[in-house]
Amino acid sequence: MAPRTQIFEDRPSDEAIAGFRAGMAPFWHPVMESAALTEAPSPVELLGRRLVLARFDGAVHVFPDTCAHFQAQLSLGKVVVVDGKPALQCPYHGWAFGADGRCARIPQLPEGRAIPAAADIPAFRAREAYGLIWVCLEAEATFDLPPFPEYDDDTFRKVRLAEPEDTATSSTRMIMGTLDDTHFPWVHEGILGDQDHPEPPDHEVWREGSQLVLRYEAEQPAGLFNGGAGNGSVKLLYTDYVGMPNVIRLVKDSPGGRYVIWLATCPLDWNRTRNFWIFARNYDMAPERDATFTEMAAHVRMQDKPIIESQRPWLLPPFWSKVELPIRPGDLPLIQYQKWLEELGIVTAI
Ligand code: FES
Numbered sequence: 001m002a003p004r005t006q007i008f009e010d011r012p013s014d015e016a017i018a019g020f021r022a023g024m025a026p027f028w029h030p031v032m033e034s035a036a037l038t039e040a041p042s043p044v045e046l047l048g049r050r051l052v053l054a055r056f057d058g059a060v061h062v063f064p065d066t067c068a069h070f071q072a073q074l075s076l077g078k079v080v081v082v083d084g085k086p087a088l089q090c091p092y093h094g095w096a097f098g099a100d101g102r103c104a105r106i107p108q109l110p111e112g113r114a115i116p117a118a119a120d121i122p123a124f125r126a127r128e129a130y131g132l133i134w135v136c137l138e139a140e141a142t143f144d145l146p147p148f149p150e151y152d153d154d155t156f157r158k159v160r161l162a163e164p165e166d167t168a169t170s171s172t173r174m175i176m177g178t179l180d181d182t183h184f185p186w187v188h189e190g191i192l193g194d195q196d197h198p199e200p201p202d203h204e205v206w207r208e209g210s211q212l213v214l215r216y217e218a219e220q221p222a223g224l225f226n227g228g229a230g231n232g233s234v235k236l237l238y239t240d241y242v243g244m245p246n247v248i249r250l251v252k253d254s255p256g257g258r259y260v261i262w263l264a265t266c267p268l269d270w271n272r273t274r275n276f277w278i279f280a281r282n283y284d285m286a287p288e289r290d291a292t293f294t295e296m297a298a299h300v301r302m303q304d305k306p307i308i309e310s311q312r313p314w315l316l317p318p319f320w321s322k323v324e325l326p327i328r329p330g331d332l333p334l335i336q337y338q339k340w341l342e343e344l345g346i347v348t349a350i
């Protein structure tokens with residue numbers, strides 16, 4: 001039999017890219033930290049589209065970042081008031097668009113002539129949660145945002161990790177890489193694993209509403225992420241929740257306390273992902289300890305990044321292509337995640 005390994009250096013097929021963009025569209029995606037959007041409009045990218053966010057009337061509004069007139073970038077403009085209502089004004093010729101995307105003013109229009117309907121632009125849905133702005137490109141989202149109980153729980157200390165650059169991978173590979181536990185001894189030896197014990201844990205995997213849930217016990221080196229300081233190893237219970245398809249929350253319980261890793265990924269496009277991380281802990285709570293936790297989290301992150309960015313094809317290949325070789329039972333959680341992605345129409349072609 002010929003060796004199975006193929007080379008996938010190039011971009012995925014147009015069909016695979018279109019499938020990914022369309023499949024991911026009916027979900028809430030995080031695009032920006034809430035605090036970063038002030039009164040100035042801001043450009044963001046989501047699934048290959050350029051969008052503009054503008055905060056007015058006490059809410060965040062999202063439009064294509066392209067004017068209906070001569071397609072200048074609306075995020076270079078500003079929020080103004082037209083007939084007593086706020087509107088986003090294009091920097092080029094001053095056309096202005098209200099909250100619903102309706103064109104509210106065309107300064108060059110002759111007196112008495114109505115604004116044509118073709119001047120309107122679409123308005124997408126936005127919401128704010130967990131300190132982030134989320135956008136859905138379709139009228140109905142398939143799933144609501146997954147719960148994050150530690151976020152509003154004061155018995156947990158939270159730190160955010162802002163990454164200096166985007167990750168050159170797909171959002172689905174990013175989530176799969178965070179769900180994967182059999183890489184711990186290889187990529188994070190001494191922190192999350194031990195190469196003398198590479199055997200996978202016994203996973204329990206099931207679906208709960210919009211989430212894929214994974215539970216297993218593990219023994220890992222004692223330390224920051226495993227209940228605090230210490231030598232030797234510690235027994236942990238992991239419960240991982242994937243908010244399909246783009247959010248993951250890893251809950252690690254040890255005798256020392258609970259450590260939670262929360263990641264929301266923004267699919268900028270098929271090959272670029274922006275990560276928003278929050279880490280929560282209910283031990284070692286002193287604020288001055290935050291820097292130690294974020295430095296260590298950034299270190300672990302940098303161990304993962306080159307590996308995840310090295311994976312080809314860029315997009316997860318469907319099972320029928322037989323490109324992957326998942327090994328049961330260790331890879332069961334990854335199989336279940338990908339299976340659900342295929343059901344949702346996100347992984348369709350290679
Ligand atoms: S391009 Fe926007 S007003 Fe002309």
Ligand SMILES: [Fe+2]
Pocket residue numbers: 177183187188304
């Ligand atoms: Fe990792």
